[in-house]
Amino acid sequence: MSDAQGQSWPAIVARDLVKEYKTAGGVLSSARQRGPAAVDGVSLTVARGETFGLIGPDGAGKTTLTRVLLGLLARTAGESRVFGYDSMTEPYAIRERVGYIAQRFALPADMTVMENLRFFADVQGVGRADQRRRIPELLEFAGLTKFTKLLAGRLSGGMKKKLALACSLIHEPQLVLLDEPTLGIDPVSRREFWSLLGNLRAEKGLTIFVCTPYMDEAERCNRVGLLYNGRLVTCDTPAVIKQAAPGHLLEFTPSDFVPAQRLVAGLAGVLELQTYGMMLHAFVDDPLARRPQIEAALTAQGIFCIGIREIEPRMEEAFISLITREARKGI
Amino acid sequence: MGKRTQRLAALIRKETTQLLRDRRTLTIIMTLPLIELFLFAYAVRLTVDHLPTVVADMSMDPQSRSFVNALVNSNYFDITGYVASQADVVRAIDEGRAKAGLVIPPDFATRVERGNAEALVILDGSDSFSVSSGYSAAVAVGQDRALGLAAEQARRLGIELKITPIVASVQLLYNPSLNDLIFIMPGLVAMLLQILTVLTTAQAVVKEYELGTIEGLLATPARPLELVVGKLAPNMLLMLVNLGFTTLVGVFWFGVPFQGDPWLFAWLSVLFVASGLALGLLVSSIARTQREAQQVSAMISLVSMLLTGFIYPRGPMPAAIRLVGNLIPLTYFIRIARGIITKGIGLSFMWTDAVALVIYGVVILGFAAMTTKKRLG
Numbered sequence: 001m002s003d004a005q006g007q008s009w010p011a012i013v014a015r016d017l018v019k020e021y022k023t024a025g026g027v028l029s030s031a032r033q034r035g036p037a038a039v040d041g042v043s044l045t046v047a048r049g050e051t052f053g054l055i056g057p058d059g060a061g062k063t064t065l066t067r068v069l070l071g072l073l074a075r076t077a078g079e080s081r082v083f084g085y086d087s088m089t090e091p092y093a094i095r096e097r098v099g100y101i102a103q104r105f106a107l108p109a110d111m112t113v114m115e116n117l118r119f120f121a122d123v124q125g126v127g128r129a130d131q132r133r134r135i136p137e138l139l140e141f142a143g144l145t146k147f148t149k150l151l152a153g154r155l156s157g158g159m160k161k162k163l164a165l166a167c168s169l170i171h172e173p174q175l176v177l178l179d180e181p182t183l184g185i186d187p188v189s190r191r192e193f194w195s196l197l198g199n200l201r202a203e204k205g206l207t208i209f210v211c212t213p214y215m216d217e218a219e220r221c222n223r224v225g226l227l228y229n230g231r232l233v234t235c236d237t238p239a240v241i242k243q244a245a246p247g248h249l250l251e252f253t254p255s256d257f258v259p260a261q262r263l264v265a266g267l268a269g270v271l272e273l274q275t276y277g278m279m280l281h282a283f284v285d286d287p288l289a290r291r292p293q294i295e296a297a298l299t300a301q302g303i304f305c306i307g308i309r310e311i312e313p314r315m316e317e318a319f320i321s322l323i324t325r326e327a328r329k330g331i
Numbered sequence: 332m333g334k335r336t337q338r339l340a341a342l343i344r345k346e347t348t349q350l351l352r353d354r355r356t357l358t359i360i361m362t363l364p365l366i367e368l369f370l371f372a373y374a375v376r377l378t379v380d381h382l383p384t385v386v387a388d389m390s391m392d393p394q395s396r397s398f399v400n401a402l403v404n405s406n407y408f409d410i411t412g413y414v415a416s417q418a419d420v421v422r423a424i425d426e427g428r429a430k431a432g433l434v435i436p437p438d439f440a441t442r443v444e445r446g447n448a449e450a451l452v453i454l455d456g457s458d459s460f461s462v463s464s465g466y467s468a469a470v471a472v473g474q475d476r477a478l479g480l481a482a483e484q485a486r487r488l489g490i491e492l493k494i495t496p497i498v499a500s501v502q503l504l505y506n507p508s509l510n511d512l513i514f515i516m517p518g519l520v521a522m523l524l525q526i527l528t529v530l531t532t533a534q535a536v537v538k539e540y541e542l543g544t545i546e547g548l549l550a551t552p553a554r555p556l557e558l559v560v561g562k563l564a565p566n567m568l569l570m571l572v573n574l575g576f577t578t579l580v581g582v583f584w585f586g587v588p589f590q591g592d593p594w595l596f597a598w599l600s601v602l603f604v605a606s607g608l609a610l611g612l613l614v615s616s617i618a619r620t621q622r623e624a625q626q627v628s629a630m631i632s633l634v635s636m637l638l639t640g641f642i643y644p645r646g647p648m649p650a651a652i653r654l655v656g657n658l659i660p661l662t663y664f665i666r667i668a669r670g671i672i673t674k675g676i677g678l679s680f681m682w683t684d685a686v687a688l689v690i691y692g693v694v695i696l697g698f699a700a701m702t703t704k705k706r707l708g
Binding site: 070072092095096100101102104105106107108109110111115118119120122123124125164167 | 334338341342348349352542550552
């Protein structure tokens with residue numbers, strides 16, 4: 001495919017994408033059995049310049065989907081393209097144009113910050129002149145200018161991620177795929193990492209595809225896809241997804257948690273009940289009417305109800321609500 | 332510079348940097364062959380002599396004493412003590428005070444005169460090296476004494492006996508002084524190089540998986556073949572330097588004669604190291620952690636030690652076991668190394684082994700490439 005053709009394609013296109021892992025069949029079984037699908041008929045489009053968040057519980061298939069897009073795993077069925085290049089037949093054209101931070105990705109720890117950047121620049125075929133320009137730029141951008149001679153293994157978790165981001169950007173990709181890039185780093189570093197991404201989005205129009213388990217990160221995306229058991233349950237803007245939670249949300253802390261939970265779940269007008277630490281989140285059809293009813297029902301059982309109030313559903317509540325409904329469907 | 336060249340150069344540079352930065356591993360790789368060479372040169376003996384021996388001489392006459400002297404003079408037996416009975420001899424061996432014992436019955440001298448004397452040599456059968464040398468020494472000394480006595484008796488009767496009508500005169504080619512080191516050195520160098528090559532290659536690859544650096548590499552435009560070549564080339568160079576260095580120490584420090592063509596040896600070493608790298612790559616596609624890689628490599632080392640002809644001859648092994656030995660590149664290279672270093676023969680005598688190494692390397696490399704490809708999936 002020519003680049004001109006590639007220009008008209010969205011950053012990522014997946015159609016009815018399926019990835020099944022082969023389970024190890026016994027020696028005696030004649031054919032290898034097909035395992036459950038890790039990615040089960042996913043269709044999604046990520047436009048150029050968009051920040052797309054893929055959320056979902058562990059094991060939902062986020063990493064598998066990302067790897068299939070890059071051609072690191074063979075897909076079982078369907079279609080997957082990055083900038084119009086097929087993941088299976090043109091993986092190198094894709095890899096020249098995207099940056100990738102894998103979930104378990106580590107940089108060679110026994111090479112310095114500078115050696116790492118040079119290495120990835122060379123492997124990506126970045127010319128010497130471009131390297132002289134890009135490397136100081138990226139060091140500055142990632143705040144690593146002072147640490148060029150430090151071994152990558154000596155960097156803190158947050159700095160490692162920033163170095164990984166710098167390395168993945170060395171060849172000026174149009175798209176970065178980030179698989180849980182802030183896993184296991186402290187909140188301050190997470191915030192810094194996302195502000196770096198924000199700058200990239202604003203200045204370079206970079207397309208960002210990010211897998212994340214964090215709802216606050218999902219809220220920073222233009223669009224969010226919710227993956228569950230390999231299926232894309234929903235795919236929309238964070239604002240629309242938040243509406244997916246049914247009715248209105250009442251939050252309160254009961255004095256006796258377990259009986260309160262049992263009691264409230266059975267009340268009329270309670271559409272869904274979620275636990276949130278020591279608190280209960282009750283989705284109700286009419287908050288003004290249901291609030292006194294809940295309080296009364298609890299008091300009748302001798303349970304105090306502390307700080308009951310109506311709150312705006314967040315991504316987290318919408319997420320749990322969607323997952324719960326999806327799980328029920330599956331049974 | 333083309334992108335392909337740039338990529339390959341970057342991969343080789345990365346591997347070299349990491350290899351040179353891992354000082355501990357580097358030290359082990361470079362010194363292990365030397366340490367082994369020193370041990371075999373100065374400490375380890377394959378033939379056992381000067382066995383500590385106790386004697387129960389119940390005859391105590393010139394005949395028995397001259398038989399004991401003959402055993403001592405053979406240099407295989409050192410008398411460490413005299414005891415009273417056969418039971419005491421066995422006890423001494425039980426207690427580990429002696430490896431061998433000699434029991435001479437009370438009527439030894441008279442029976443010598445009658446021509447049917449017996450002396451009992453008892454050997455510690457739990458130590459096979461002692462048994463084999465002690466056994467042949469004792470039999471040889473006994474026969475020699477018997478022939479001597481027979482000739483003496485005959486002479487007393489006035490007959491001149493030609494006591495040895497047939498003499499098997501033996502000429503030892505290549506190693507006339509039966510120097511263990513000449514036998515051991517080529518095999519030792521080859522074996523250690525194989526062990527180190529397999530282990531370091533497997534470790535280098537598995538490490539990338541274990542540390543999670545592999546996915547970052549795979550997600551670049553680098554082709555699988557480039558990744559493999561980038562990984563193997565620096566290791567190959569290191570092992571060749573190591574092989575050359577150890578051989579030079581063996582030849583110039585320990586005086587092991589190098590009879591053949593050094594260049595032929597160098598070229599075939601390249602083949603050998605390459606097949607070792609391929610084997611290491613295969614190990615890396617089986618093992619998931621560095622620990623597993625070590626264990627699999629250790630198993631290959633053990634099999635190499637036993638089945639390749641390094642110490643134990645392959646001739647008496649059952650055909651099936653010999654086949655297992657054929658799966659190890661060392662089997663071919665030991666013959667090549669001994670052929671060139673010790674015997675000084677040329678390629679025309681060992682081209683089959685050279686071809687086997689080539690085929691081996693190609694097949695294993697293909698196999699390893701196939702299994703490596705499936706790793707992420």
